[in-house]
Amino acid sequence: MKLLICIDDTDNLESRGTGELAELMIGQIETAGWGRCSAITRHQLLVHDDIPYTSHNSSMCFHVELSDPACLDALMRQARHILETESAEGSDPGLAIAVLAPSARSERLVEFGHRAKQEVLTKEAAYALAVEQNVHLSEHGGTGQGVIGALAGIGLRMSGSDGRVKGRLNLGAPGAVLAVAELLAHPQIDAVQDLGGDPLPPGQHILLGDKVKTVWLDHQAVLLVYRGTDGRWKTCERQQLRTY
Amino acid sequence: MERSLDHDDYPAAAARARSCGAFIPDDEDEWAADEPCSCFNCRSRRWTPTAATCMKPGMAP
Numbered sequence: 570m571k572l573l574i575c576i577d578d579t580d581n582l583e584s585r586g587t588g589e590l591a592e593l594m595i596g597q598i599e600t601a602g603w604g605r606c607s608a609i610t611r612h613q614l615l616v617h618d619d620i621p622y623t624s625h626n627s628s629m630c631f632h633v634e635l636s637d638p639a640c641l642d643a644l645m646r647q648a649r650h651i652l653e654t655e656s657a658e659g660s661d662p663g664l665a666i667a668v669l670a671p672s673a674r675s676e677r678l679v680e681f682g683h684r685a686k687q688e689v690l691t692k693e694a695a696y697a698l699a700v701e702q703n704v705h706l707s708e709h710g711g712t713g714q715g716v717i718g719a720l721a722g723i724g725l726r727m728s729g730s731d732g733r734v735k736g737r738l739n740l741g742a743p744g745a746v747l748a749v750a751e752l753l754a755h756p757q758i759d760a761v762q763d764l765g766g767d768p769l770p771p772g773q774h775i776l777l778g779d780k781v782k783t784v785w786l787d788h789q790a791v792l793l794v795y796r797g798t799d800g801r802w803k804t805c806e807r808q809q810l811r812t813y
Numbered sequence: 814m815e816r817s818l819d820h821d822d823y824p825a826a827a828a829r830a831r832s833c834g835a836f837i838p839d840d841e842d843e844w845a846a847d848e849p850c851s852c853f854n855c856r857s858r859r860w861t862p863t864a865a866t867c868m869k870p871g872m873a874p
Contacts, residue, residue, distance in 0.1 A: 582868055586840040611842055616860050624859045624868075625843055697847070724821060735842050806847045808823065 570635040571669040572604075574648060575612075576662065576716030576720035577628035581585045584657030588735045591629040594651050598633060601647070603640040607632035608757065609735035610785045612682070612725040613813075614718050620715055621661065628715075629735065632703035641668070645705065652709035663715025665723045666705040674727055675702050682731070683726025685717060695720045730789040733813050738781045738792075745777045752792060758788035764809070769794065769802065778804040784813040817864040818852055826852040826865065835869045 579587045588609060595606040609639070614626045635641060648664055656662040667678070681698055684690060692708075695717045699706035705724060708716050725731040738757055740747060749761045750771035761769045766786075769775070775794050782803045783790040793805040818826050830836045838849065839856040846853040850870040857869040 582859075586843065588840060589844050616862055618861070624839075624856075626860075627843075733842070737841065780841070780844075806845055808847050811845050 570641070572633040572635060572641075572644075573630060573665075573667045573669060573723050573726055574664045575628050575630035575632060575719045575726065576648075576652065576715070577718030577722060578615075578622065578711075579652060579656040579660050579662045580663040581659045582623060582624050584660075587627070587629050590651065590655055591631060591735070593655065594648055595631060597647055598644060599642070601640075602636060603644045604633045604635040605706070606634075608790060610722075610726055610732040611720045611735055612718075613730040614685045614721055615687060615689065618774045621712070623660070626718065627812060628718040630722040630726040630732075632726075644666055649707060649709060650723045656710055659711065661711035661714040662709040663713060663717065663719035664705070664707050664709060665699070665716070665719035667723050667727075668700070672689070674729075675724070675738050678702055678720070680724070682721045682726075682728060685721030688727075690717050690721070692716055694748035702714045726785070730786045731813075732785045733810060734785060734790050736782075738783065740781055741777055743777055744780045746774050747777065749773045749775060757790055758783060758792050760786075760791045762786070762791050762793060762795060763802075764795055764805070773802060776803045778806050780807060782807075784810060817861070817866045820853075820864055823848070823851065823853065830855060860865065 579590050591609045609631045614627050616626050618642050652662045652664055706716050706720055751768045752761050754757050783792050793801045797803050825845050830850045830852045837856040846855040852858050853865055858865040859868050
């Protein structure tokens with residue numbers, strides 16, 4: 570059984586971020602032996618005066634491959650417990666958990682995710698869609714406004730092409746040069762592409778930048794590269810990845 | 814000091830952070846600028862549709 574879990578609005582300006590809470594959740598799920606978890610993706614939602622986000626309005630989502638469907642109830646209890654005890658004062662935490670069918674893609678959830686990047690949505694709309702799509706959606710403090718971003722994150726991860734993968738990769742020192750084939754051997758890189766979406770050949774060499782991150786495209790962790798003015802291929806910098 | 818910076822003004826964000834005694838780096842996953850010490854990478858900035866606003870108490874004009 571596969572799940573998607575997404576959390577949103579758990580922090581304040583002084584606290585740890587929502588991504589760290591997602592990491593805490595993953596650690597507890599794996600330590601308990603309930604399942605194996607994927608990388609976390611960060612999904613940017615709309616920044617708007619009518620949305621009460623902390624600083625950037627993003628949600629954090631990950632997959633879980635449950636070791637036994639009987640673990641689901643315990644996992645959900647623990648996820649709720651973490652949000653209730655670890656979220657920051659003044660935050661409005663929301664939790665969404667979707668049990669996925671083998672070929673899971675709900676166009677309604679994907680559409681909701683895309684809309685949350687472009688327009689102000691309501692809790693009522695989120696709850697109505699969660700009921701319709703059989704997604705667990707719950708709020709755990711404050712106004713509970715985080716349910717909107719949590720459900721949107723489920724849809725955006727399900728879309729397969731949204732967000733940046735949390736964390737940076739340790740591939741070598743900045744300035745090191747690796748072949749694409751070597752990069753693809755890394756367990757956290759599924760593809761190496763240029764900014765136009767074209768894959769690079771295995772023998773192409775890539776110059777590593779200061780901080781190397783992947784983005785989530787076509788259901789894969791993709792390392793994006795660009796050709797510098799000197800003609801060399803380089804990993805994209807943070808400013809280039811900002812729109813993902 | 815201006816309270817807000819245009820969200821594409823990377824040079825000003827770096828210059829301001831270098832001279833600010835209150836810069837605290839945010840979670841690296843939330844950094845938006847290549848230069849580490851930048852208002853765009855500070856824990857106290859809040860993004861608006863067109864700008865990054867400093868939320869640090871006492872930093873307002």
